[in-house]
Amino acid sequence: MLKNILDNRDNYQPGLSIDCVIFGFCDNQLKVLLIKTAYSDKWGLPGGFVSVDEDLDLSANSVLYKRTGLEGIFLRQFATFGAVKRNKGHFNDTIFDMLSTPLEDRDWYSQRFITVGYYALVDFLRAVPQPKNDEETVEWIDHNAVPDLILDHRNILDKALETLRMELNLMPVGYNLLPDKFTIPELQKLYETILDRKLDRRNFLRKITAIGILTKLDEKKSNVAHKAPNLYSFDQDKYNEVVKNGLHQGW
C-alpha cells in the first residue's frame, strides 16, 4: 500500500489526510470498519491522503472506494483534527525499515499531519471489506468492542458517533444502513443502538411513520420466531427530500 503512495507522493497535499468512520449495521449491532496494517499491532480507521487536484469531498469518497470498494454512499465531513502531536512517533525507523521506505521519503510521513474526519453509513451486506494486500486486515468490529486504536482514531470515532447522534435529530437514518426491505423493529434497533437507549415500540412507530419516508409493503418477514413483522422500504424521493430539508424533532 505505502509503495503506491510513494510513487505519487508529490501529488498529495502535504500534511493532510482523511479518515473515514464507516458505520454498518448487522445482528442488531452497530459495526465500524477497521483496518490493521502490518506495521502496527493496533487497529485504525480507513484513511488516506488527498490528491492536490481532487476536491476534499471527492477525495474522501475516493479513499473510501479504494480501500473498501464502496461507492456513491452517504459520506459526511464532521470535523478536522489538528493537534500537533497527533501523529508524533506513529512512524519510526524500525517501521520505515520494515516497509523499506526510502530515506528521502521518511520526512514526508513523519511531518505533522492534519486529518479531516468523514463518517459514512453503509449497507453491511454490500460492503465487503477489501484489504489491499496480505499485510492488511479489514474487518467489521462491533462499536462496543473497539480495541485501542492508533493515533487519535479513538477520539475521531467518538466524535463521529457523537455527530451521528446529533444528526439523528435533523435527518432520518437507515437508508444506507439497512437492506432494501426491513421491519420497523429492525429500524428501531438501529436507532436504539445509535442512541444507546431503549425506545418505546409504539411511539417509535408513530414518529417514524409520521415522517412519511416509509412504504409499507404487502409482505411479511418469513422464517422468524413469533409473529411475522411487516416489511417496509424507504420512499427514496421523500427520504432524500427530508434529508435535504431536515426534521424538526428529537428522539
Added chain:
Amino acid sequence: MLKNILDNRDNYQPGLSIDCVIFGFCDNQLKVLLIKTAYSDKWGLPGGFVSVDEDLDLSANSVLYKRTGLEGIFLRQFATFGAVKRNKGHFNDTIFDMLSTPLEDRDWYSQRFITVGYYALVDFLRAVPQPKNDEETVEWIDHNAVPDLILDHRNILDKALETLRMELNLMPVGYNLLPDKFTIPELQKLYETILDRKLDRRNFLRKITAIGILTKLDEKKSNVAHKAPNLYSFDQDKYNEVVKNGLHQGW
C-alpha cells in the same frame, strides 16, 4: 502582512489556512468582521496560516488574536473547505508584483489551499478592529449587507451562520456577544437576528429564564424611551455548565 509570513514561510503547514467568521452584535444587528486588503477590491474573512508546531485550535486563536486583538473568546471549528479550485487565481503576477513577492515564493501562495473554518462570538465593543498596516481595512459589516467576498468566503460565512443557528438549539448564546449588563429584549433581538424570525416576548422570557443562566439585577436601563427594562447578567458558572452539558430544546 505578507512580508511577515514570508519570513517564516517554512514554518507553516503548506496548503492549509484558517478562516474566522467573527460575529458581533450592535444596534440590534448581527455584524461580521471583514477585512479588505490592498491587493483586492473585495472583502474577505480574517484568516491566516497554521504553524507546524501549533495545535489547529490554538492556531485559530492565534490568527484571531494577531489580526483583531481578541483573545480567549468562544471560537469553534465548524467545517473544512477543500474544493480544488477554491483559491485558483486568487493571486496572480500582477498582485505578486504589487506585493513585491519574490519569485521563488509565488508557488507557495498559488498552491491549492484547504481552509478550516472557525466561528467566534465576541463583544462588539471590546473587539476593536486592528488593521496590521495601512494597506488593510478591518470593519464590522452588517450581516445583511455583506458584499461580494473573495474566494469562497461567502460560502464559509453562510455555513458558519447555519451552524450557529443549529447550535442555538444546543447551547445558550449571548455571553460574549452582549455587554456584561443587558436587557431581555436585547437578548431576544440577538436571538431573532440569528434565527431571522420574530419570537414572542413572553414565551422568550419564560424559556430563557428557565435555563437558569440569567441573574436579574436590581437595576434598570436608564435613558431609554418608554418603560425602562430590567438589566440582567449571565451567571457565568451556570452558563458554562449549560454550554458544556447542552440544552434539550429548540427555538
Added chain:
DNA sequence: ACAAAAGTGTTTGGCGTACACCCATGA
C-alpha cells in the same frame, strides 16, 4: 393624555410519554 415598549398571567392544543390489549407464530 397618549404612544410605545416592558412586565405578568392564562388558555389551549399538540406532541411525547406511558401503558393495555389483541394477534400471530414457534416451541
Added chain:
DNA sequence: TCATGGGTGTACGCCAAACACTTTTGT
C-alpha cells in the same frame, strides 16, 4: 397452550404557541 414479540389504540401531562391586560416612561 404458553411464551415471545409484533401490531394497534388511548389517556395523561407537559411544554410551547397564542393571546390580553397592566405598568412605566418620554413626549
